[in-house]
Amino acid sequence: MSNTTAGGPGRIAGDGSVVARAPAKVNVHLGVGPLRDDGFHELQTVFLAVSLFDTVTVRRSTGLSLEVRGEGTADGAGPAGVPSDSRNLVWQAAELLARHAGVAADAHLVVDKSIPAAAGLAGGSADAAATLVALDALWGTRATRGDLAALAAQLGSDVPFSLLGGVALGTGRGERLSPVLARRRWDWVLGIAGEGLSTPTVYGELDALRAAGELPDGAVAASTEPVLAALRSGPVSALAAALSNDLQAPAVRLRPELRRALRAATELGAAAALVSGSGPTVAALAEDEDGAARLATELAGAGAFRAVRAVHGPVPGARLVG
Numbered sequence: 001m002s003n004t005t006a007g008g009p010g011r012i013a014g015d016g017s018v019v020a021r022a023p024a025k026v027n028v029h030l031g032v033g034p035l036r037d038d039g040f041h042e043l044q045t046v047f048l049a050v051s052l053f054d055t056v057t058v059r060r061s062t063g064l065s066l067e068v069r070g071e072g073t074a075d076g077a078g079p080a081g082v083p084s085d086s087r088n089l090v091w092q093a094a095e096l097l098a099r100h101a102g103v104a105a106d107a108h109l110v111v112d113k114s115i116p117a118a119a120g121l122a123g124g125s126a127d128a129a130a131t132l133v134a135l136d137a138l139w140g141t142r143a144t145r146g147d148l149a150a151l152a153a154q155l156g157s158d159v160p161f162s163l164l165g166g167v168a169l170g171t172g173r174g175e176r177l178s179p180v181l182a183r184r185r186w187d188w189v190l191g192i193a194g195e196g197l198s199t200p201t202v203y204g205e206l207d208a209l210r211a212a213g214e215l216p217d218g219a220v221a222a223s224t225e226p227v228l229a230a231l232r233s234g235p236v237s238a239l240a241a242a243l244s245n246d247l248q249a250p251a252v253r254l255r256p257e258l259r260r261a262l263r264a265a266t267e268l269g270a271a272a273a274l275v276s277g278s279g280p281t282v283a284a285l286a287e288d289e290d291g292a293a294r295l296a297t298e299l300a301g302a303g304a305f306r307a308v309r310a311v312h313g314p315v316p317g318a319r320l321v322g
């Protein structure tokens with residue numbers, strides 16, 4: 001982790017605003033171990049940051065206020081299911097950074113969402129990471145990337161990766177990260193469902209299926225080595241063969257239509273398709289950029305998803321824009 005300051009006060013625009021963006025993620029490997037005493041599962045996961053970004057704009061104000069716009073917006077209201085008060089992760093990020101830096105939590109925050117909520121793409125985590133970076137610059141807290149990473153881990157399991165970006169191996173709850181070398185670009189199509197899935201519900205279903213003996217108990221985790229080797233050197237067929245997600249079976253059990261959506265992706269030309277994180281987004285791996293564009297058109301025509309997005313990764317984590 002670098003010791004340089006993350007943003008610095010030099011990035012404030014003429015109108016007093018600071019803008020940061022952070023990417024969505026796909027888990028190309030998600031191994032879920034047994035339930036721990038603290039209620040979390042021990043994970044072994046490989047994150048890939050992909051080119052679908054939420055943007056957070058902050059400016060000085062008195063006290064905290066928040067506006068949420070964009071993806072999922074119904075009739076101009078905030079995106080369905082995304083709170084615009086202290087329950088929002090960006091609000092908690094602002095309060096945490098202010099406490100850490102010993103400054104007043106004075107800011108107006110605007111979140112522009114392109115990452116759908118409750119989709120297994122870590123949208124809330126991306127927003128929190130972008131908020132830390134933007135407010136560090138606005139408030140001139142001069143936090144290091146290491147400081148921000150420690151705050152990120154307090155906010156949620158996926159927030160440290162949203163800050164780091166690229167490709168990383170995550171252990172613990174997913175918050176302990178080791179960057180992974182990935183020499184090439186990977187093209188994907190994200191198939192986005194009409195309705196989200198709650199992450200705790202999907203973990204609960206996994207526990208129930210394991211308790212009933214319908215799934216292995218998770219004590220023996222699959223190795224991350226095949227997926228790491230594939231990421232290092234390609235080809236697409238190697239990564240396709242190495243993709244795995246222990247949350248896919250419970251997500252499909254809760255959303256049986258996901259089975260058809262996964263099949264549609266491979267029938268229409270994806271090298272492989274898997275559920276992203278806790279779902280219900282389907283991540284379909286394409287041969288290259290042209291292949292992803294073709295697959296996106298085919299999948300949009302097939303009607304298995306509310307929306308499709310061609311994306312690529314790895315991309316950097318939360319960064320100032322402009």
Ligand code: ATP
Nearest residue numbers: 088089117118119120121122123124127158199277
């Ligand atoms: P993950 O992949 O990290 O498990 P997810 O992508 O499935 O998460 P999120 O989009 O991060 O899910 O949101 C999960 C829930 O968190 C939402 O249903 C919402 O109630 C709450 N939430 C809080 N802050 C935000 C935010 N900024 N954006 C989206 N959801 C938020």
